[in-house]
Amino acid sequence: MKDISVGILAGGRSSRMGMDKALIEYRGNTFLGRLVKEFSGWKEITVSLADRGGITAPEGCRTVCDVHRDIGPMEGIRQVLKASSSEYVFVCAVDMPFLTADLAEYMTRFISSDYDCYVIRDSKHFQPLCAIYSKAALPLIDELISKGRYRLMDLLEGLRTKYISLEHTDFSEKQVSNVNTRQELSEMSLPAVFAVSGTKDSGKTWLIARLINEFISDGYSVGVIKHDAHGYDMDEEGRDTDIFSKAGTAFTAIYCPERFNVSAAASVDHNELLKYCPGADIVICEGLKDSDLPKFVVARQQTYECYDFASPVMGGAADTDSVRSDLSRRFSHVFDLDDISNIYSHIKEYMGIL
Numbered sequence: 001m002k003d004i005s006v007g008i009l010a011g012g013r014s015s016r017m018g019m020d021k022a023l024i025e026y027r028g029n030t031f032l033g034r035l036v037k038e039f040s041g042w043k044e045i046t047v048s049l050a051d052r053g054g055i056t057a058p059e060g061c062r063t064v065c066d067v068h069r070d071i072g073p074m075e076g077i078r079q080v081l082k083a084s085s086s087e088y089v090f091v092c093a094v095d096m097p098f099l100t101a102d103l104a105e106y107m108t109r110f111i112s113s114d115y116d117c118y119v120i121r122d123s124k125h126f127q128p129l130c131a132i133y134s135k136a137a138l139p140l141i142d143e144l145i146s147k148g149r150y151r152l153m154d155l156l157e158g159l160r161t162k163y164i165s166l167e168h169t170d171f172s173e174k175q176v177s178n179v180n181t182r183q184e185l186s187e188m189s190l191p192a193v194f195a196v197s198g199t200k201d202s203g204k205t206w207l208i209a210r211l212i213n214e215f216i217s218d219g220y221s222v223g224v225i226k227h228d229a230h231g232y233d234m235d236e237e238g239r240d241t242d243i244f245s246k247a248g249t250a251f252t253a254i255y256c257p258e259r260f261n262v263s264a265a266a267s268v269d270h271n272e273l274l275k276y277c278p279g280a281d282i283v284i285c286e287g288l289k290d291s292d293l294p295k296f297v298v299a300r301q302q303t304y305e306c307y308d309f310a311s312p313v314m315g316g317a318a319d320t321d322s323v324r325s326d327l328s329r330r331f332s333h334v335f336d337l338d339d340i341s342n343i344y345s346h347i348k349e350y351m352g353i354l
Helices: 031-038 073-083 101-108 135-146 152-158 182-188 204-217 240-246 270-276 321-328 340-351
Strands: 004-009 045-049 062-065 088-093 117-121 126-134 161-165 192-197 222-226 251-255 260-264 282-286 295-299 313-318 334-336
Touching: 004 031, 004 073, 031 045, 045 073, 062 073, 073 088, 073 126, 073 135, 073 152, 088 101, 101 117, 101 126, 117 152, 126 135, 126 152, 135 152, 192 204, 192 340, 204 222, 204 282, 204 295, 204 340, 240 251, 295 321, 313 321, 313 340, 321 334, 334 340
Parallel strands: 004 045, 004 088, 045 062, 117 161, 192 282, 192 295, 222 282, 295 313, 313 334
Antiparallel strands: 088 126, 117 126, 251 260
């Protein structure tokens, strides 16, 4: 990685969201906290705030505040560039919850002495708040502000700007999407994929069935992916698919106008199976305690064992006080297993679903 810093602009008014977007909780972290974590391996992170009476930046970040008030992101870019110890700063808006450091790292490959600014271009827009700026941009920024010209396109047109298209890359345009309302956040969060994890006979299937009912009642379509670590046999003895499988086929499939099933003698993971959940708003995976999916842990007294679960864990539920007490020492949010309403509300809030 080149000598480059990160600037996060968190000084917007958030008027359409109705609250400070930097502080919105999304999948176990705030918008700001998620970006800070995502770029934690970079040289330094500077957070631009409107004033010092606002939010507090996470530990390890420096903060800068607007001198020229109410002129939009131009002032935020100015402040992070002035504060940076690097020649180049990757600048992003705090309301980009799907942005990854991989995209910014990809952009650094284009840095050369020929340009002062490197801006992502998606299929519809330029993205001046997903861009790398050189300190060489500061004189023009000062000039534009002095003339009352605060449009970022004026800045891009006045600099030597390299536009980096997302076309023919592996990066989704979703990464550079801004979230301005709660409804937008909910819509952009779909499909929401999470796991219900636990030991054998812990109640995973029982809870998933009830969550399915809750989601469907709220108008969502639901898919389920089940993982069985001990193997399974889907083909009924003597049926055609069983005969074909025993004859040595690599896979067998059966379909009718309403449904289809595929049985394959091959290794697969949940990510590959997601393509077989067409149109699902919600995909619940049963098991997968070691995956990187957000997990809700379920436990029953009679089968409880203190297993480790890979992060992230959004919470858990159990059927007795003693097991809930043990889970509470490990997870922040623990519920009674019968408290479906609050379990459902917590999962929706964690996953950013309205």
